[in-house]
Amino acid sequence: MNLKLTTxxxxxxxxxxxxxxxxxxxxxxxxxxxxxxxxxxxGKKLYFDPRLSKSGFxxxxxxxxxxxxxxxxxKTSIGHNWQQGPINAPTVLNSSLxxxxxxxxxxxxxxxxxxxxxxxxxxxAFTHTLAINVLTSIPEYVMExxxxxxxxxxxxxxxxxxxxxxxxxxxTPNAPFDQWLLGNKEALSANQLAGYKLFxxxxxxxxxxxxxxxxxxxxxxxxxxxxxAKSPAEGLSAVTGKDTDRFKFKVPTLRNVExxxxxxxxxxxxxxxxAVDVMGRLQLGKKFTEAENMQIVAFLKSLTGDQPAxxxxxxxxxxxNTPAPKPFE
Amino acid sequence: MNLKLTTxxxxxxxxxxxxxxxxxxxxxxxxxxxxxxxxxxxGKKLYFDPRLSKSGFxxxxxxxxxxxxxxxxxKTSIGHNWQQGPINAPTVLNSSLxxxxxxxxxxxxxxxxxxxxxxxxxxxAFTHTLAINVLTSIPEYVMExxxxxxxxxxxxxxxxxxxxxxxxxxxTPNAPFDQWLLGNKEALSANQLAGYKLFxxxxxxxxxxxxxxxxxxxxxxxxxxxxxAKSPAEGLSAVTGKDTDRFKFKVPTLRNVExxxxxxxxxxxxxxxxAVDVMGRLQLGKKFTEAENMQIVAFLKSLTGDQPAxxxxxxxxxxxNTPAPKPFE
Numbered sequence: 087m088n089l090k091l092t093t094x095x096x097x098x099x100x101x102x103x104x105x106x107x108x109x110x111x112x113x114x115x116x117x118x119x120x121x122x123x124x125x126x127x128x129g130k131k132l133y134f135d136p137r138l139s140k141s142g143f144x145x146x147x148x149x150x151x152x153x154x155x156x157x158x159x160x161k162t163s164i165g166h167n168w169q170q171g172p173i174n175a176p177t178v179l180n181s182s183l184x185x186x187x188x189x190x191x192x193x194x195x196x197x198x199x200x201x202x203x204x205x206x207x208x209x210x211a212f213t214h215t216l217a218i219n220v221l222t223s224i225p226e227y228v229m230e231x232x233x234x235x236x237x238x239x240x241x242x243x244x245x246x247x248x249x250x251x252x253x254x255x256x257x258t259p260n261a262p263f264d265q266w267l268l269g270n271k272e273a274l275s276a277n278q279l280a281g282y283k284l285f286x287x288x289x290x291x292x293x294x295x296x297x298x299x300x301x302x303x304x305x306x307x308x309x310x311x312x313x314x315a316k317s318p319a320e321g322l323s324a325v326t327g328k329d330t331d332r333f334k335f336k337v338p339t340l341r342n343v344e345x346x347x348x349x350x351x352x353x354x355x356x357x358x359x360x361a362v363d364v365m366g367r368l369q370l371g372k373k374f375t376e377a378e379n380m381q382i383v384a385f386l387k388s389l390t391g392d393q394p395a396x397x398x399x400x401x402x403x404x405x406x407n408t409p410a411p412k413p414f415e
Numbered sequence: 416m417n418l419k420l421t422t423x424x425x426x427x428x429x430x431x432x433x434x435x436x437x438x439x440x441x442x443x444x445x446x447x448x449x450x451x452x453x454x455x456x457x458g459k460k461l462y463f464d465p466r467l468s469k470s471g472f473x474x475x476x477x478x479x480x481x482x483x484x485x486x487x488x489x490k491t492s493i494g495h496n497w498q499q500g501p502i503n504a505p506t507v508l509n510s511s512l513x514x515x516x517x518x519x520x521x522x523x524x525x526x527x528x529x530x531x532x533x534x535x536x537x538x539x540a541f542t543h544t545l546a547i548n549v550l551t552s553i554p555e556y557v558m559e560x561x562x563x564x565x566x567x568x569x570x571x572x573x574x575x576x577x578x579x580x581x582x583x584x585x586x587t588p589n590a591p592f593d594q595w596l597l598g599n600k601e602a603l604s605a606n607q608l609a610g611y612k613l614f615x616x617x618x619x620x621x622x623x624x625x626x627x628x629x630x631x632x633x634x635x636x637x638x639x640x641x642x643x644a645k646s647p648a649e650g651l652s653a654v655t656g657k658d659t660d661r662f663k664f665k666v667p668t669l670r671n672v673e674x675x676x677x678x679x680x681x682x683x684x685x686x687x688x689x690a691v692d693v694m695g696r697l698q699l700g701k702k703f704t705e706a707e708n709m710q711i712v713a714f715l716k717s718l719t720g721d722q723p724a725x726x727x728x729x730x731x732x733x734x735x736n737t738p739a740p741k742p743f744e
Contacts, residue, residue, distance in 0.1 A: 136483075153463050153730045154465075161739075356739060394727070397724055397725065400482055400722040401482045403676070406685075410490075413493055
């Protein structure tokens, strides 16, 4: 009888929270579903394998570090031969929820994205062909690709598919704000709640909404006031060729934003306080008071969810036939 | 009754193996003991934290990558601003068993070693003071140091102590060769066993012995024939100032040697086949036949033990007060 009542109460609670969440412009992160575990485990190895770079030193995890919010926490990234990247590395966390990948959306999805940095001369500086040659020289990889994809021949298509499948697991549910959305009214402090109210009423949610609180549209950086960017990047126009798309960038997700500093496509905002201030002025024509800014920042810190939790992968060793990396050429 | 007999048989088996192991010049890796778990967990974070470098990009794990046998698998390492290191990065695996740290033994133990790369201008290019400033600006670290060391003030002493304690956990027991030493006569193939016989009878064990199969003495590189090194490193003489110590290097451990390529202090031997050939000629005045070389290599591959297994640490985020990294200065 007690058990029955509890079950009913739980059902009611869940129904209520579902309604509550529907009313909000932000939805809780859903745990990951429909995953191919074999691809995930293979993709995890590839994600951590610096042998996909010319130097043998840079892996996906170098710039999208899963110990650090899926970013490198640098203004712009360090590439092959210590080249300075042109743009801030966006987080890989929850990136499966993005409408497209890269700040300018030039990759339709994670699979299309994954091949980019490998062959970018300023990043991993390799070629797809050379990366495949490395993998093909390692029997454990050959066997794992065969097991997972049923193929005797490794191609970049399977490499990027496996990396993308691993990246799909990198969602971060269970943030305090999600707990609040799901009905735990104790999950947020008074300041965080006030910050969320400000975030909604000031218009931040116009762009930062949905499950990822961003990531689902391209918007001009500098609507009410132009943004004086230090980076030459012009965003979406590089993809569409349209002048009206200049300085339109993918709205970044605000999930785990406490961990993904510095902010903006040029990484010029070092703190959340600064980012909230600039966004308020440039995008909304609004100068937040110090107290308002503090409350919004408190809300933003409630968006840190469960971070990826998995064992460090152990990479299969190279063999006598594996081409040696060339870090200093 | 059956159970009793089994217990007795097991006891007999263990007793026999213990005797067997004592007779061999190599001992099985012992699982780690007497560990301070709080220090280990803190040290693990520090080991993976690139904020201990000037660039915010290089961590201990960059060159002693625990996914890759505790090395970077490069001839010589990549340091700050892509500087080329002077020497091959030795594995951190089982390094607690070394008589001293670095190829030239200039650090007495892991704690003394850990501070070196942080402040080396060619490696992490930071200073101890700046590293402490970063850690002190992060409340989660301050709290964890207080919890673990009972101190209100973080110093480099606690930082290196914690890293060293984590590194002590990086032993790799349970290699096939250890299983064989412990009495499982099926653990090695006929070639591996023949290789071990050659390894002992040819004199390799004179230097590569003990639990780590090396790491416990300094020996001249090039006894029967001089070694034509590409590296200017002169080994132990840099520490002792003695001319007789020129070209004496710490004998590297052969544990996990299949994963720790390339070989020698200058990383010039790309394969085990090459390394065995050079060692035979230069140290023993012996030219192994192709079949002998193959058998010794097969034995060496039986030395790969259980690799470190732990969850990727999640690093506490920087705060508004954390000094920003300076990758391009």
